[in-house]
Amino acid sequence: MRPFARLLVCLLMLSPLPAAAQEATARFGTGDIPFLLRSTTDIEIIRPVIGRFAALNPELAITYEQWGSNALFELSRADCRAGASGADAILSSAVQQMVWLVNAACAHAYRSATTQALPPTRRWRDELWGVTTEPAVIAYNKSLLPGDEVPRSRFALLDALRARPEFFRNRIATYDIAASGLGYLFAHSDSLEATTFGALLEGFARVDAVATCCSAEIIAGVAEGRYLIAYNVLGSYVLNADAANVGVILPEDYTLVLSRGYMIPKTASRKAAAARLLDFMLTPEAQTLLMRAGLVSRMEPAETGLAASARRYIPLSPALLVARDPNRRELLLQFWSDTFRRAETP
Known part of the structure; x- marks a missing residue:
């Protein structure tokens, strides 16, 4: 690996900046017992699942708060440190933050x-569980x-950027890892997996790739033609964008697969209800609803055409703690600002 690539691998092992605050709120059920679920998942995507759980538990009045991953982490950490009764359950795509x-010692243990x-x-x-199966695409x-020009691996994407830099200039998008905990997780995982990692980021820099915060914004940009390609976005959000002109590729060299992390805070007031929600989300009924919502994908080769050796499941394990090394934060953010320009609102 070249020195520049080795530097990038080291740089990516640190924590992201805080994000924006709470984004949206929805309520389910009309019971007398309040239950608060905080999540990074878009309300409309997960609505059928929470709605069904509310119907099965009519005593609950469920408040669903949608948050950016970094803001949700900071709030959850603050609640833990203060011993405050905040969320009864947390569901986040930034699983490195959940592992932290x-x-x-911010989680309540449960086993079934x-x-x-x-x-x-x-x-x-028995304190953190992955409830979805979502590839990064x-x-x-x-x-x-055209289909014959679509890069189907990181090697092919790198070759395309080198061959036609002006064609792709300002038209490649990915997550801004300073603003997106999920984007940071994918970049960190890439740094551990990809021999192309350093060269690919150099290629992004040469074509003035765009780094922005949010799945919806990135996918909308692809649908509108502002971007030709979005790199490392969650396939579930593409499926839910209802954009007929947006195609999806599972990278053939390897495809990262995320399971959103579910945690019951140790300060939760409704731990029993949180445990019921967890068990429900893992039932065949709920998994079918999650599949219809694009949050569960069948990753078998027969379903995807992707070789079993190309699947890279991001494990819920202490290995993710290295992604939150704060000592290297400033260096990474400086590198990131030099590599990408932030997307601007048209």
């Missing part, structure tokens, strides 16, 4: 036959990029 919270049936990569210490505009 568990390691900091349902949770024990999860594979080891989707549960840790390359999304592209089907109207502007």
Whole structure:
């Protein structure tokens, strides 16, 4: 690996900046017992699942708060440190932050036959559980990029950027890892997996790639033609964007697979209800609803055409703690600002 690439691998092992505050709120059920779920998942995507749980638990009045991942982490950490009764359950795509919270003794332990049936990569210490299965994909505009020109691996994407830099200039988008905990997780995972990592980021810099905060914004940009390609976006958000001209590629060299992390805070007031929600989300009924919402994908080769060796599940484990090394934060953010320009509102 070249020195520049080695530097990038080291740089990516630190924590992101705080994000914006609470984004939206929804309520489910009309019971007398309040229950607060804080999550990074868009309300409209997960609405059928929470709505069904509310119907099965009519005594609950569920408040669902949608947050940016960094803001949710900071609030959850503050509640833990203060011993404050905040959320009854937390569901986040930035699982490195969830692992940190568990390691900091912020979680309540729970075990059931349902949770024990999860594979080891989707549960840790009976305090954190992965409830979804979502690949990180390359999304592209089907109207502007013919199928035979779509890069189907990181190697092919790198070759395309080198061959046609002006064609792709300002038209490649990915997450801003300073603003997105999920984007940071994917970048960190790439740094551990990809031999192309350093070269690919150099390629992004050469074509003035855009780094922005949010899945919806990135995918909308691809649908509108502002971007030709979005790198490392969650496939679930592409499926829910209802954009017929946005295609999806599972990278053939390897595809990262995320399971959103569910945690019951140790300060939760409704731990029993939180445990019921967890068990429900792992039932066949809820998994089917999550599949319809795009939050659960069948990753078998027969379903995806992707070789089993190309699947990279991001495990819920202490290994993710290295992604939150604060001592290298300033250096990474300086590098990131030099590599990408932030997307501007048209």
